[in-house]
Amino acid sequence: MQLFGLADCNNFYCSCERVFHPELNNRPVVVLSNNDGCVIARSNESKALGVKMGTPFYQVRQLLDDNHVAVFSSNYTLYGSLSHRVMSLLSQYTPHLDIYSIDEAFLDFSDMEKGCDLKAYGEQLVRRVSKSTGIPISLGIAPTRTLAKMASKFAKKYKGYHGCCLMDTDEKRQKALALFPIEDVWGIGRRISKQLEYFGIHTAADFAAKSERWVRQHFNVTTARTWEELNGVSCISVDELPQKQSICTSRSFSDQGVSDRHVLEEAVANFASRCAEKLRHQGSCCKSIMVFAYTSRFNERVPAHMIYETITLSVATQSSAEIIHEALKVLRRAYVPGTYYYKKAGVILMDIVPERPCQQDLFDKVDRRKQQFLTRTIDRINLLNGQNKVRLAIQGTDIRFGLKHEYLSHRYTTNIQDLLVVKV
DNA sequence: TCTGGGGTCCTAGGACCC
DNA sequence: TCTGGGGTCCTAGGACCC
Numbered sequence: 001m002q003l004f005g006l007a008d009c010n011n012f013y014c015s016c017e018r019v020f021h022p023e024l025n026n027r028p029v030v031v032l033s034n035n036d037g038c039v040i041a042r043s044n045e046s047k048a049l050g051v052k053m054g055t056p057f058y059q060v061r062q063l064l065d066d067n068h069v070a071v072f073s074s075n076y077t078l079y080g081s082l083s084h085r086v087m088s089l090l091s092q093y094t095p096h097l098d099i100y101s102i103d104e105a106f107l108d109f110s111d112m113e114k115g116c117d118l119k120a121y122g123e124q125l126v127r128r129v130s131k132s133t134g135i136p137i138s139l140g141i142a143p144t145r146t147l148a149k150m151a152s153k154f155a156k157k158y159k160g161y162h163g164c165c166l167m168d169t170d171e172k173r174q175k176a177l178a179l180f181p182i183e184d185v186w187g188i189g190r191r192i193s194k195q196l197e198y199f200g201i202h203t204a205a206d207f208a209a210k211s212e213r214w215v216r217q218h219f220n221v222t223t224a225r226t227w228e229e230l231n232g233v234s235c236i237s238v239d240e241l242p243q244k245q246s247i248c249t250s251r252s253f254s255d256q257g258v259s260d261r262h263v264l265e266e267a268v269a270n271f272a273s274r275c276a277e278k279l280r281h282q283g284s285c286c287k288s289i290m291v292f293a294y295t296s297r298f299n300e301r302v303p304a305h306m307i308y309e310t311i312t313l314s315v316a317t318q319s320s321a322e323i324i325h326e327a328l329k330v331l332r333r334a335y336v337p338g339t340y341y342y343k344k345a346g347v348i349l350m351d352i353v354p355e356r357p358c359q360q361d362l363f364d365k366v367d368r369r370k371q372q373f374l375t376r377t378i379d380r381i382n383l384l385n386g387q388n389k390v391r392l393a394i395q396g397t398d399i400r401f402g403l404k405h406e407y408l409s410h411r412y413t414t415n416i417q418d419l420l421v422v423k424v
Numbered sequence: 425t426c427t428g429g430g431g432t433c434c435t436a437g438g439a440c441c442c
Numbered sequence: 443t444c445t446g447g448g449g450t451c452c453t454a455g456g457a458c459c460c
Contacts, residue, residue, distance in 0.1 A: 032428090033427090033429075034428050035426090035427090036426090037426075038427060038428055040429095057426075058425080061426095074428085100459090101459080101460045102460075103460080104460075186459080187458070187459080188458090190457095191456085192458085220435070221433095221434075222434065223457095244431075244432095245431090246430090246431075246432090247430090247431095248429080248430055249429090250428090251429080252428065254426090255426080256426095296427085297427085298427060343427095344428090346429090
């Protein structure tokens with residue numbers, strides 16, 4: 001029988017912060033997005049206070065203060081490192097682990113030996129991860145990925161499951177579907193759940209009971225697949241996409257934004273550089289580079305402007321210098337003189353192809369071997385001495401478009417200076 | 425005053441081909 | 443007056459996910 005497990009870290013970013021601040025257990029915690037803009041993670045206590053996901057920080061600041069909520073800026077270095085620990089533990093429990101996001105992974109339990117007590121096995125896994133990493137997780141096990149996601153939410157919600165909910169019979173499935181709101185189903189977002197509500201569908205069971213014809217008539221294939229999955233037919237695969245099809249690096253600028261052309265160029269150079277690193281990390285080259293920048297969507301009092309410009313190269317590249325150079329060319333081409341306060345900018349690499357084989361251009365003027373040698377050498381130096389130690393001059397000596405991180409915790413697991421001191 | 429970042433997939437419509 | 447049929451490819455926009 002086909003069975004999937006979904007392991008989900010509970011309130012992941014908050015839990016990461018708690019690992020090194022045990023005094024925060026049972027106290028409300030929130031983690032903010034880049035620039036300390038929005039609330040992007042909440043502990044259960046913060047959820048109980050009514051703090052909503054994605055709320056702008058300034059709108060809840062008073063509420064958080066009044067309730068002595070611990071506030072953190074996002075510390076992705078720390079979260080990435082703890083995620084890696086969790087994932088490597090999970091991989092010991094399954095022949096095949098699909099990492100779905102920083103805090104979630106699917107486990108393949110299909111060929112577990114007959115007679116194996118999967119519920120006990122799952123509970124043991126949950127205990128082990130929690131004990132070894134300090135991160136609490138919930139595990140759902142079911143015949144399809146969509147149902148496994150659902151089961152994991154039950155595991156999270158009800159203490160009686162001891163962190164693991166096994167949904168392996170039709171009877172259990174029917175019961176769960178009837179209790180599960182349609183808008184919480186994986187793959188059903190705000191828009192579609194609203195349409196479903198209009199048809200009188202409020203729970204996953206209501207939806208699953210509709211005919212396939214009806215679903216196909218009113219919605220697209222993606223929604224039809226979700227319907228099948230709820231009915232126990234596995235048809236959504238989490239493609240192992242080691243090769244991303246687009247790579248994006250973007251940031252919002254703090255305060256009123258960036259209007260100085262040189263600062264914008266410096267920012268774009270750094271985004272392009274980071275994109276190129278990600279590109280090489282997955283062993284790819286890209287043929288198209290898009291640069292974008294836009295003024296605030298919210299502030300109607302300042303003039304609005306948007307830059308969206310793409311360039312296509314004749315030969316795919318992975319060289320930082322070339323990608324930065326082209327990105328700046330694109331930016332300069334699209335730049336409009338005038339005082340615009342850009343609130344956000346970014347670089348997107350597209351048309352991504354494997355680094356080998358690489359289609360050459362008969363009239364190519366670049367010495368590709370030399371370029372590759374230079375790139376590799378710089379990568380090696382930076383690997384040993386720290387990110388961006390060697391970089392292009394245009395990237396600047398300090399990051400002038402500075403991001404706000406007022407409540408940043410230490411990099412306890414990745415920086416020797418930040419190691420926790422334990423008193424004796 | 426202050427509003428995140430990084431992805432994927434599907435579909436409709438237009439351009440173009442013979 | 444009257445204007446076919448069958449295809450592919452690309453793009454923008456919308457929906458979804460964490």
